[in-house]
Amino acid sequence: MIEKQLLGQWTDALASKAPVPGGGGASALAGALGAALGQMAANLTIGKKRYADVEDEMQQSLFALNILQMELMALADKDAEVFAPLAAAYGMPSATEEEKAEKDRVMEKNLLAASLVPMQMMEKASAVLDVLGLLEEKGSRMVVSDVGVAAQMARAALNGAVMNIYINTKSMKNREKAEELNEKAEKLLKEGTAQADEIYGKVLKKLKG
Amino acid sequence: MIEKQLLGQWTDALASKAPVPGGGGASALAGALGAALGQMAANLTIGKKRYADVEDEMQQSLFALNILQMELMALADKDAEVFAPLAAAYGMPSATEEEKAEKDRVMEKNLLAASLVPMQMMEKASAVLDVLGLLEEKGSRMVVSDVGVAAQMARAALNGAVMNIYINTKSMKNREKAEELNEKAEKLLKEGTAQADEIYGKVLKKLKG
Numbered sequence: 460m461i462e463k464q465l466l467g468q469w470t471d472a473l474a475s476k477a478p479v480p481g482g483g484g485a486s487a488l489a490g491a492l493g494a495a496l497g498q499m500a501a502n503l504t505i506g507k508k509r510y511a512d513v514e515d516e517m518q519q520s521l522f523a524l525n526i527l528q529m530e531l532m533a534l535a536d537k538d539a540e541v542f543a544p545l546a547a548a549y550g551m552p553s554a555t556e557e558e559k560a561e562k563d564r565v566m567e568k569n570l571l572a573a574s575l576v577p578m579q580m581m582e583k584a585s586a587v588l589d590v591l592g593l594l595e596e597k598g599s600r601m602v603v604s605d606v607g608v609a610a611q612m613a614r615a616a617l618n619g620a621v622m623n624i625y626i627n628t629k630s631m632k633n634r635e636k637a638e639e640l641n642e643k644a645e646k647l648l649k650e651g652t653a654q655a656d657e658i659y660g661k662v663l664k665k666l667k668g
Numbered sequence: 669m670i671e672k673q674l675l676g677q678w679t680d681a682l683a684s685k686a687p688v689p690g691g692g693g694a695s696a697l698a699g700a701l702g703a704a705l706g707q708m709a710a711n712l713t714i715g716k717k718r719y720a721d722v723e724d725e726m727q728q729s730l731f732a733l734n735i736l737q738m739e740l741m742a743l744a745d746k747d748a749e750v751f752a753p754l755a756a757a758y759g760m761p762s763a764t765e766e767e768k769a770e771k772d773r774v775m776e777k778n779l780l781a782a783s784l785v786p787m788q789m790m791e792k793a794s795a796v797l798d799v800l801g802l803l804e805e806k807g808s809r810m811v812v813s814d815v816g817v818a819a820q821m822a823r824a825a826l827n828g829a830v831m832n833i834y835i836n837t838k839s840m841k842n843r844e845k846a847e848e849l850n851e852k853a854e855k856l857l858k859e860g861t862a863q864a865d866e867i868y869g870k871v872l873k874k875l876k877g
Contacts, residue, residue, distance in 0.1 A: 466678055467671025467741070470700055474707035474737065481708060482817030485701045489821060491679055492694045498683035499690060528683065532676070604835050608691030608828035612698060615824035618868065619817035625875045626813050659827065666834045 461488070461535045478546065483538035483577055486619030487531050490584040493612030494528035496605045497591050504599040513597045520590045520598075527590075531583050531616070538576050538623075545569040545627075567632055574627040574640050577620035581647040584616040588654045595658045600665060607662030614655035621648045670697070670744045687755065692747035692786055695828030696740050699793040702821030703737035705814045706800050713808040722806045729799045729807075736799075740792050740825070747785045747832075754778040754836075776841055783836040783849050786829035790856040793825035797863045804867045809874060816871030823864035830857045 461469060461484070473480045501521040504510045510517070548569045551562040588610065595606045624644045628637040670678060670693070682689045710730040713719045719726070757778045760771040797819065804815045833853045837846040 460676075462674065462676025462679075464675050465671065466673050466675050466697075467669075469675055470671075470704045470737065470741070473701065474704035474711070474734070476708065476711035482705060482814040485705055485817055485821060488675075488701065489698060489824060492682065492697065495679045495683035496691060496694055499685065502683070502685035525683070528679065532679070604831040605691040607831050608694055611824040611827045612694060615698060615820040618820045622813040622816050622871070622875060625872075629875065662831070663834075666831060666838065 461532050479539035479542045480535065481538075481542075482619055483542075483580070483623045484535040486577065486616045486623070487535035487538060487580050489612045489619060490580060490587060490616030491528045491531040491535070493584070493591070493609040493616065494524045494531060494587045496609035496612065497524045497587060497594055498528070500594045500598045500602040500605045500609070503602045504594075504597075507599055510597075510599055516593060516597060520594055523590050524587065527583050527587050531580065531587075534576060534580050534583065538580075541569070541572045541576050545573050563632060566630070570627045570631050571636070574624050574631075577623040578640065578644060578647075580620040581617050581624075581644060581651070584613045584620070585647055585651045585654075587613045587616075588651055588658065591658050592654065595661055603662050603665050607659050607666070610655045610658040610662070614652055614659075617648055617651040617655070621645075670741055688748035688751045689744065690747075690751075691828055692751075692789070692832045693744040695786065695825045695832070696744035696747060696789050698821045698828060699789060699796060699825030700737045700740040700744070702793065702800070702818040702825065703733045703740060703796045705818035705821065706733045706796060706803055707737070709803050709807050709811040709814050709818070712811045713803075713806075716808055719806075719808055725802060725806060729803055732799050733796065736792050736796050740789065740796075743785060743789050743792065747789075750778070750781045750785050754782050772841060775839070779836045779840050780845070783833050783840075786832040787849065787853060787856075789829040790826050790833075790853060790860065793822045793829070794856055794860045794863075796822045796825075797860055797867065800867050801863065804870055812871050812874050816868050816875070819864045819867040819871070823861055823868075826857055826860040826864070830854075 498521050501517045505517045548565045553559045553562045591606055591610050621644050628640050631637040707730050710726045714726045757774045762768040762771045800819050830853050837849050840846040
């Protein structure tokens, strides 16, 4: 589990030639950092007299982001887990028609699994952005910059994870399924990036205005 | 030191109401993740026959990114270190003219220190992007998606760190110095963001084309 690893060990493993952790794991972690920073903003709003009327929303934001952080951390692990069977499938024999058919079948299954994990990262990062939008609007102005940084982290998670979808759907034989996944990913990417940029822009305005 | 902390502990500390780690630390870590992913790409290019003619450039990239990763991790720690004296300065007495003058002097010094750390993050993240540009162009196509994710991490580092510059320069009395810092930060932000988006766009083209 990623949580139980030393930060320096994990980043060194990321830098190594080992295939995992890689871009998928880093994207999930960036999303988790965004969820964590959002919680910091909620935590520093809760209990402040000036923000008493949004206390419930802050508690709900905190709760939602705490779960999203855990889910995104778990997706970093899951991303590494789905890679091994995919790498093994690439090495399957394909000399005979039977071998080829079996390799295709196993590849297809593993490519799909390796696409669905980054898709979940994108869904979770989008959910983080939904909460960050609320925190930007109603949270303490003292910590609005952390909400802005959080939006950048979620944005990086979305734009990072989508790459791992494209790589895997590219090799899928079932083009209909591949296109369906690509379209879903593009929609999440477009909407999430716009949402992140909007939150960030509003934070900048508060900071500089 | 951040390297010696468990990943789960650090992210939980980020989520807590403790002022550090906060947006600055997360930005530095995102930059370090970008530097690490770039090293992965270099590591997976080095030793490959097809990329033999760029071996030296890959080795140099690996070396440069390894140092940048360490520097960015150290900046996450440094960011937490400069916060404590700044927070203490906010609490200094200001009843008399002498106290007020002394508080202003200490505040100004600490605001500057707290601005220079994220500025260094931005410089290091920009340096990461310079290397990523080379890796996108000349590194193995097998790992180009990791270069794309790395560019997103460096982009998040830049766009995150700049917020901590704006917050601190906003309170500085020396407006000339403050404007000088803001202008430098904006230049790094504009150029670095464009560079990250260009690298990412090229990677997307290779992945989808």
